[in-house]
Amino acid sequence: MRVEFYRHNIGDEEKRQILKALDSIFLTTGEYVYEFERELANYLGVKRAIGVMSCTAALHLALLACGVGPGDEVITTPLTFVATPNAILHAGAEPIFVDVEPMTGNIDAALVERAITKRTKAILPVHLYGHMCDMKTLRQIADAHGLAIVEDAAHCLEGSRDGYRPGQLGDFAAFSFYATKSITCGEGGAIVTNSDEQAQLLRKLTLHGMNKSAAERYKGEFSHWDMELLGWKYNMSNVQAALLTPQLRRVDERLLRREQICRRYEEAFEDLAELSFPKVLPGTVSARHLFTIQVDPDLRDSLISRLRAEGIAVTVNYLPCHLMSYYRNRYGYREGNFPVAERIGAMTITLPLYSKLTDEEVEYIIGTVKKLVCSK
Numbered sequence: 539m540r541v542e543f544y545r546h547n548i549g550d551e552e553k554r555q556i557l558k559a560l561d562s563i564f565l566t567t568g569e570y571v572y573e574f575e576r577e578l579a580n581y582l583g584v585k586r587a588i589g590v591m592s593c594t595a596a597l598h599l600a601l602l603a604c605g606v607g608p609g610d611e612v613i614t615t616p617l618t619f620v621a622t623p624n625a626i627l628h629a630g631a632e633p634i635f636v637d638v639e640p641m642t643g644n645i646d647a648a649l650v651e652r653a654i655t656k657r658t659k660a661i662l663p664v665h666l667y668g669h670m671c672d673m674k675t676l677r678q679i680a681d682a683h684g685l686a687i688v689e690d691a692a693h694c695l696e697g698s699r700d701g702y703r704p705g706q707l708g709d710f711a712a713f714s715f716y717a718t719k720s721i722t723c724g725e726g727g728a729i730v731t732n733s734d735e736q737a738q739l740l741r742k743l744t745l746h747g748m749n750k751s752a753a754e755r756y757k758g759e760f761s762h763w764d765m766e767l768l769g770w771k772y773n774m775s776n777v778q779a780a781l782l783t784p785q786l787r788r789v790d791e792r793l794l795r796r797e798q799i800c801r802r803y804e805e806a807f808e809d810l811a812e813l814s815f816p817k818v819l820p821g822t823v824s825a826r827h828l829f830t831i832q833v834d835p836d837l838r839d840s841l842i843s844r845l846r847a848e849g850i851a852v853t854v855n856y857l858p859c860h861l862m863s864y865y866r867n868r869y870g871y872r873e874g875n876f877p878v879a880e881r882i883g884a885m886t887i888t889l890p891l892y893s894k895l896t897d898e899e900v901e902y903i904i905g906t907v908k909k910l911v912c913s914k
């Protein structure tokens with residue numbers, strides 16, 4: 539059997555919608571994007587959403603909207619995709635890593651407080667694997683020190699904690715619609731916020747700092763546009779949005795299937811001494827983006843090879859960012875700087891998890907993992 543790491547859900551509805559978009563005048567930012575943004579904001583219970591080209595772009599612009607720039611520090615986790623700290627560098631600031639909680643792999647709020655200096659401007663938590671960070675505590679810390687929060691919610695479109703969704707306690711939350719995310723248009727992202735004013739600023743920043751989009755210029759009387767500030771070219775297109783809206787409408791139905799698969803994984807692996815997995819804490823609805831197991835670090839890489847040889851595509855989320863060559867060279871990081879993140883990074887294997895996974899495939903994965911970890 540061959541089990542893919544990920545398969546998307548693009549089907550007839552998305553194909554119909556994209557053909558409709560192709561028959562319209564505007565392929566760039568227009569009505570399809572605005573419709574997607576309204577539905578995304580509505581789904582998350584926040585005021586505004588702005589579509590962009592990627593989550594990396596969303597993080598970059600959200601940091602700029604917080605006023606982050608050269609000389610500032612932003613506190614984040616090393617146990618994430620490199621996009622997270624890279625966006626801090628794109629904004630001209632310095633990423634300050636703090637270690638993570640052993641149970642969840644999420645940023646440790648107690649360590650965040652200790653890392654705050656006069657230069658700290660913002661906190662950038664990542665809701666790892668779909669399990670939300672302790673946003674209530676992070677919000678209290680941020681308020682006590684006058685800091686902004688930008689949530690990296692690339693894994694957490696569907697999640698919540700203590701009744702709060704991504705974007706409700708943070709100043710901004712950033713989402714990804716990259717190829718392997720829960721809704722996807724290949725490449726894409728969004729920023730959400732409860733501030734109308736910030737949303738207006740972000741909209742301009744997505745399009746060179748211009749005060750009108752092409753679709754807005756097309757309507758009504760001729761009027762000149764102006765460039766008010768230096769922005770980027772990060773605007774989402776109608777083609778991307780046409781693919782995303784139908785998927786967004788079915789996002790909770792698909793989460794139910796992933797929840798079912800995760801419960802089956804958890805039940806099957808619960809009693810195995812050879813492996814463990816991160817826990818979903820009480821009060822948390824996990825977005826169930828990635829299901830990871832943790833094994834003996836000395837066996838991890840050979841286990842990956844053997845799973846692949848049995849036809850199961852697995853990966854690692856993540857080797858911590860501070861140990862990437864660029865960050866080592868730039869900041870002098872080495873092994874031992876963030877031991878919990880390093881330990882999780884050395885033990886983790888990500889198993890396939892998506893709504894199209896069949897029961898037969900799930901049982902094959904479970905059987906193969908059990909056979910391999912128990913035989914060493």
Ligand SMILES: *Cc1c(COP(=O)(O)O)cnc(C)c1O
Pocket residue numbers: 591592593594595618619621622664690692693713714715716726727
């Ligand atoms: C995928 C991902 C990103 C980057 O998303 P892009 O849309 O590819 O820029 C950022 N952070 C995390 C945690 C991710 O998993």
